[in-house]
Amino acid sequence: AHVKVLRSLGPEGRTLPLQGHVGFDSLPDQLVNKCVNLGFDMNILCVGETGIGKSTLMDCLFKANFDDTVHSHKSPGVEISEHIYNLKEGNVKLRLAIVDSVGYGDQINKENSFKPLVDFIDEQFENYLQEELKIKRDLVTFHDSRVHVCLYFLVPTGHSIRSLDLVTMKALDKKCNIIPIIAKSDTVSKSELDTFKANIMEELRDNDVEIYTFPTDDETVAEVNKDMNEMMPFAVVGSREDVKVGETTVRGREYPWGVVEIENEQHCDFVKLREMLIRTNMEDLREVTHRKHYELYRRGKLKQMGITDDGAHPVSLQETYEQKRAEHLEELQRIENEMRQNFVNKVREKDLELKRNEKELAAKYEGLRKENNEEKKRLDEERKKLDDDLAALKKKREDLERANAEHANGQNTK
Numbered sequence: 001a002h003v004k005v006l007r008s009l010g011p012e013g014r015t016l017p018l019q020g021h022v023g024f025d026s027l028p029d030q031l032v033n034k035c036v037n038l039g040f041d042m043n044i045l046c047v048g049e050t051g052i053g054k055s056t057l058m059d060c061l062f063k064a065n066f067d068d069t070v071h072s073h074k075s076p077g078v079e080i081s082e083h084i085y086n087l088k089e090g091n092v093k094l095r096l097a098i099v100d101s102v103g104y105g106d107q108i109n110k111e112n113s114f115k116p117l118v119d120f121i122d123e124q125f126e127n128y129l130q131e132e133l134k135i136k137r138d139l140v141t142f143h144d145s146r147v148h149v150c151l152y153f154l155v156p157t158g159h160s161i162r163s164l165d166l167v168t169m170k171a172l173d174k175k176c177n178i179i180p181i182i183a184k185s186d187t188v189s190k191s192e193l194d195t196f197k198a199n200i201m202e203e204l205r206d207n208d209v210e211i212y213t214f215p216t217d218d219e220t221v222a223e224v225n226k227d228m229n230e231m232m233p234f235a236v237v238g239s240r241e242d243v244k245v246g247e248t249t250v251r252g253r254e255y256p257w258g259v260v261e262i263e264n265e266q267h268c269d270f271v272k273l274r275e276m277l278i279r280t281n282m283e284d285l286r287e288v289t290h291r292k293h294y295e296l297y298r299r300g301k302l303k304q305m306g307i308t309d310d311g312a313h314p315v316s317l318q319e320t321y322e323q324k325r326a327e328h329l330e331e332l333q334r335i336e337n338e339m340r341q342n343f344v345n346k347v348r349e350k351d352l353e354l355k356r357n358e359k360e361l362a363a364k365y366e367g368l369r370k371e372n373n374e375e376k377k378r379l380d381e382e383r384k385k386l387d388d389d390l391a392a393l394k395k396k397r398e399d400l401e402r403a404n405a406e407h408a409n410g411q412n413t414k
């Protein structure tokens with residue numbers, strides 16, 4: 001109670017003037033130094049069909065030449081390929097992972113195209129959670145592989161979003177920050193682009209697809225972020241070529257009728273995307289991933305493990321463990337009983353079958369025996385008849401012989 005009195009000095013505490021320089025004004029510098037030394041992790045997931053310009057755009061965003069193997073359109077399923085690069089600008093180190101959805105949208109049956117993406121994101125959350133749950137955890141130097149932003153490349157059809165894209169975005173929107181972008185926007189005319197953008201936003205709203213919005217709570221960036229939110233989705237153009245415009249060389253695409261400069265804001269929104277993604281909101285993307293998406297995953301996972309703290313009786317880890325163990329043993333017992341019962345049933349069935357077979361065999365044998373007896377009787381009778389016939393014939397022959405002999409004797413006496 002005593003301490004409480006001392007501490008209840010109004011909601012803000014007391015403001016005391018210091019009598020000299022103490023030095024805690026260097027706290028922000030200490031923070032910055034620590035972060036800079038450790039470096040930062042940033043993981044970008046690029047989703048869009050093969051050839052839509054994902055790798056080209058990544059090269060442009062970071063002014064680098066990342067992996068540029070051209071992927072075929074014939075992959076049997078969606079594969080995740082992850083490349084990690086260590087970048088350095090000034091004295092700031094960035095460990096950048098570019099995750100590509102190879103083969104996305106290339107199959108005839110696209111039903112489960114988003115599954116490998118969801119699985120990948122969950123796997124990264126799981127890795128982080130496992131690290132957190134370790135007794136000797138080390139989250140400071142742990143390389144965070146969670147997807148901080150998903151750049152969703154929309155096909156520049158000029159009218160609306162394809163259902164595949166809606167389904168995928170819906171599946172991802174609770175798991176990561178989605179920033180939809182219109183790819184290869186040099187193929188859509190300026191007037192079409194405005195309606196296209198409006199249609200996209202409307203369809204996302206109608207289907208309750210939640211996309212990332214740039215934060216407007218920090219007043220230093222609130223204004224610009226608010227404006228940029230209204231310009232979503234950004235229509236971008238990518239290129240790996242430098243072309244000459246007048247005296248200067250710029251990154252762009254050259255066409256017979258002119259040059260599209262990717263860094264010219266009159267030509268496309270590439271610069272806006274880069275500003276928003278890298279210069280202004282990278283930290284917010286990382287923070288939202290941790291605070292919102294990871295938290296949701298973590299909560300779900302812990303609940304699955306039976307750990308809650310919202311009920312009337314908070315359950316301890318030990319109790320949960322015991323309970324889960326009991327459940328597990330019960331389940332094992334149940335399975336064992338089921339197997340035993342199955343075995344007994346099988347044996348009984350086989351037994352019945354054998355008995356049935358035996359009976360059938362006996363009946364068959366009896367039938368055959370009867371048939372055999374009858375046949376024998378018939379044959380006996382036939383033999384007897386033949387014997388009788390034979391005796392009769394014999395007798396007849398003897399009679400005949402005797403008659404012949406008598407006849408011959410008669411002749412001789414004459």
Ligand code: GDP
Nearest residue numbers: 049050051052053054055056184185236237238
């Ligand atoms: P990925 O398979 O999605 O990584 O696609 P790539 O980045 O390999 O690009 C495929 C092809 O599209 C390449 O020939 C690029 O030059 C071309 N391309 C990339 N970005 C654009 C763009 O903004 N506009 C046009 N017209 N073509 C582009």
